[in-house]
Amino acid sequence: MLEAHARAGIRNRLLHKISLPDWDLIGPHLETVTLKDRQVIEVPTKPITHAYFLEIGVASVVAVDAEDHRIEVGVIGYEGLTGVPLIMGDTRAQHSTYMQIGGSGHRIGAEALCSAIAKSDSLRGLMLKSAQGFMIQTAHTALANGRAKLEQRLARWLLMAHDRMTTDAVPLTHEFLAVMLGVRRAGVTVAIHGFERRGLVTTRRGQLTLVNRAGIEQIAGSFYGTPEAELKRLLADK
Amino acid sequence: MLEAHARAGIRNRLLHKISLPDWDLIGPHLETVTLKDRQVIEVPTKPITHAYFLEIGVASVVAVDAEDHRIEVGVIGYEGLTGVPLIMGDTRAQHSTYMQIGGSGHRIGAEALCSAIAKSDSLRGLMLKSAQGFMIQTAHTALANGRAKLEQRLARWLLMAHDRMTTDAVPLTHEFLAVMLGVRRAGVTVAIHGFERRGLVTTRRGQLTLVNRAGIEQIAGSFYGTPEAELKRLLADK
DNA sequence: AAGGACCGGTACGGTTTGGTACTGAAAAAG
DNA sequence: CTTTTTCAGTACCAAACCGTACCGGTCCTT
Numbered sequence: 001m002l003e004a005h006a007r008a009g010i011r012n013r014l015l016h017k018i019s020l021p022d023w024d025l026i027g028p029h030l031e032t033v034t035l036k037d038r039q040v041i042e043v044p045t046k047p048i049t050h051a052y053f054l055e056i057g058v059a060s061v062v063a064v065d066a067e068d069h070r071i072e073v074g075v076i077g078y079e080g081l082t083g084v085p086l087i088m089g090d091t092r093a094q095h096s097t098y099m100q101i102g103g104s105g106h107r108i109g110a111e112a113l114c115s116a117i118a119k120s121d122s123l124r125g126l127m128l129k130s131a132q133g134f135m136i137q138t139a140h141t142a143l144a145n146g147r148a149k150l151e152q153r154l155a156r157w158l159l160m161a162h163d164r165m166t167t168d169a170v171p172l173t174h175e176f177l178a179v180m181l182g183v184r185r186a187g188v189t190v191a192i193h194g195f196e197r198r199g200l201v202t203t204r205r206g207q208l209t210l211v212n213r214a215g216i217e218q219i220a221g222s223f224y225g226t227p228e229a230e231l232k233r234l235l236a237d238k
Numbered sequence: 239m240l241e242a243h244a245r246a247g248i249r250n251r252l253l254h255k256i257s258l259p260d261w262d263l264i265g266p267h268l269e270t271v272t273l274k275d276r277q278v279i280e281v282p283t284k285p286i287t288h289a290y291f292l293e294i295g296v297a298s299v300v301a302v303d304a305e306d307h308r309i310e311v312g313v314i315g316y317e318g319l320t321g322v323p324l325i326m327g328d329t330r331a332q333h334s335t336y337m338q339i340g341g342s343g344h345r346i347g348a349e350a351l352c353s354a355i356a357k358s359d360s361l362r363g364l365m366l367k368s369a370q371g372f373m374i375q376t377a378h379t380a381l382a383n384g385r386a387k388l389e390q391r392l393a394r395w396l397l398m399a400h401d402r403m404t405t406d407a408v409p410l411t412h413e414f415l416a417v418m419l420g421v422r423r424a425g426v427t428v429a430i431h432g433f434e435r436r437g438l439v440t441t442r443r444g445q446l447t448l449v450n451r452a453g454i455e456q457i458a459g460s461f462y463g464t465p466e467a468e469l470k471r472l473l474a475d476k
Numbered sequence: 477a478a479g480g481a482c483c484g485g486t487a488c489g490g491t492t493t494g495g496t497a498c499t500g501a502a503a504a505a506g
Numbered sequence: 507c508t509t510t511t512t513c514a515g516t517a518c519c520a521a522a523c524c525g526t527a528c529c530g531g532t533c534c535t536t
Contacts (some may be wrong), residue, residue: 063377066460071384073377088370089363094468095377118359125327132326138376139301139311139333146309146383146420149492173513182384184494189514205502205513222304230332387522412484422524427484443483443532 012053013079014130015106017235022123025116030106035059037102037171041082042093050107051083057103058164060180062096071145072180073138075100075157077164079231080130086110087117087127100180101161101171126235133231144223145182153181154191155220158201158210163228168210195219250291251317252368253344255473260361263354268344273297275340275409279320280331288345289321295341296402298418300334309383310418312375313338313395315402317469318368324348325355325365338418339399339409364473371469382461383420391419392429393458396439396448401466406448433457 007023010016018026035041035057042048044064052059054077061074061082073095076082082097091110108116117124137160144153157180161170174192178185192208195201200215201208210216217224245261248254256264273279273295280286282302290297297314311333314320320335329348346354355362375398382391395418399408412430416423430446433439438453439446448454455462 061377063381065378065381065464069381069385069460071381073380084373085370088366088373090367090370090472094374094464121356128326129328132323132328135322135326135373135376136332138373138380139299140303142311142376142380142383143301143303143307143309143420145380147307175513182381185514186496186516187493189516193515203514222307226303226332234328411482413482422526423484424486424526425523427486431485441484 010106011055011078012081012106013235014081014126015053017126019122022116022120022126025119025123026108026113029108029112029116031108032104032106034104035099035102037099039099039102040097041099042095042097044093044096046093047091048083048086048093048110050109051081051086051113052105052107053081054078054103054105054164056166057099057105058101058161059097060100062098062180063094064096070096070179071182072157073141074134075137075160075164076134079164080134081127083110083113084131084134086113087124087131100176101165129234130231133227133234136230137227140223140227148223150181150183150187151191151194152220152223153183154188154195155216156224157181158208158216159213159220159224160228162210162213168213170208170210171206172208173206248344249293249316250319250344251473252319252364253291255364257360260354260358260364263357263361264346264351267346267350267354269346270342271345272342273337273340275337277337277340278335279337280333280335282331282334284331285329286321286324286331286348288347289319289324289351290343290345291319292316292341292343292402294404295337295343296339296399297335298338300336300418301332302334308334308417309420310395311379312372313398313402314372317402318372319365321348321351322369322372324351325362325369338414339403367472371465371472374468375465378461378465386461388419388421388425389429389432390458390461391421392426392433393454394462395419396446396454397451397458397462398466400448400451406451408446408448409444410446411444 041052041059059076059082060072061076062070063073064070085093117127144156154177158170174188175185178188192201192203196203198215200212201210279290279297292315297320298310299312299314300308301311302308323331355365382394392415395415396408412426413423416426430439430441434441436453438450439448
């Protein structure tokens, strides 16, 4: 549980934007949690127990089908919250959600969130805008998956992760990047090698560091940016 | 405008499910419209003027980026409505939406829909569930785009269109199918030829007819079905 | 009925990516 | 400090798909 005066230290964009009256509906139910790498947050078809307002770290939302095909459909960091279906009036998870890069956050029980939303139009409005932002991200992931080359998709992913991180070091193996992008691990290795040769990143075992973000943005081209701009617009005070 | 007694003739699943009290908020603002092939419904970055509850026909929602890469991220038919962002509290369209297969529907002005939603929790709940269903569809489109082969994606698209049609004849050129799937027109031609050879479809210029749906489902495999099952669950009375 | 636009069948080389697998190096476990 | 596991670099062939193009047939227009 977080007291009102504790809000100053909060990094999460949504918690930040919650009005004082709305905070009374949310704050008392928040629980600060540490989130380890690979920690599971939601499991397909199972009830969502909590929504996580992330502070540090990156969560992956991965769509899975009946034959176990899987691909990442979105990432969530300090700009949003997990448990989007709760906002939409659903209590079950469709996708697999887990921490891709460990960190921390504040979680709230599913019922508490739903009843808070039910009590406040403004709170629900904020949550819906966040959900809408996530939806746009998913749509552009579909676009990138269908149209972009491996290099562009990798660049896009790195940028999206970087946006949500406090350092330039992405602590991930090629294997995990490959799973998220839905490509071969070897393909990721080769692509990263290309980035490295061009001086865009440096690598260590299990870690990749962005050194030339602008260069990576150039590779991603227009596959990166639209969801980010839209989210900014959605959450802009007006 | 539709009188209450006119609801009997309505095919749209959402309009069907609207409770009588909620109908008073929606019905009086509905306007029955014919929707031609390729008729534009939403334009990226522009305000959404109306939400369309489709009766007949299929609408395509196509994500576009700054470099004009485009791909379909979802289809909408009699099971839902266009203008999902309105439900999320946004007034602008991110994606291009247009009728892929002409038909008809009932449209409501954006303001009327928003104020109706604001007045009724149950109405908003229904709309949100529909939006959630669309979101799941988009996520699985991302999955198919990243993981499925052209043949599987084509099969998936045909099944999704067929679900929303009243006949087995899909009046579309290979060119349009290619745009939606984000592949070459020639690739679609070859794939369709394969379907035809296996007796799954018959073709005429500008038209394709499903003759063995089960066979097409077999090709699509698990890339088809999950969003459909989830939507059914979401809209099930409980 | 003639002209023009559209549609689809086909082809070909080139690029991208997949599937698979082997290897040495680095980190973790014992 | 040794053993085991994990990770990344590399290789090879095959499949899928793209870019492009040509062309004949079909449909629409006038």
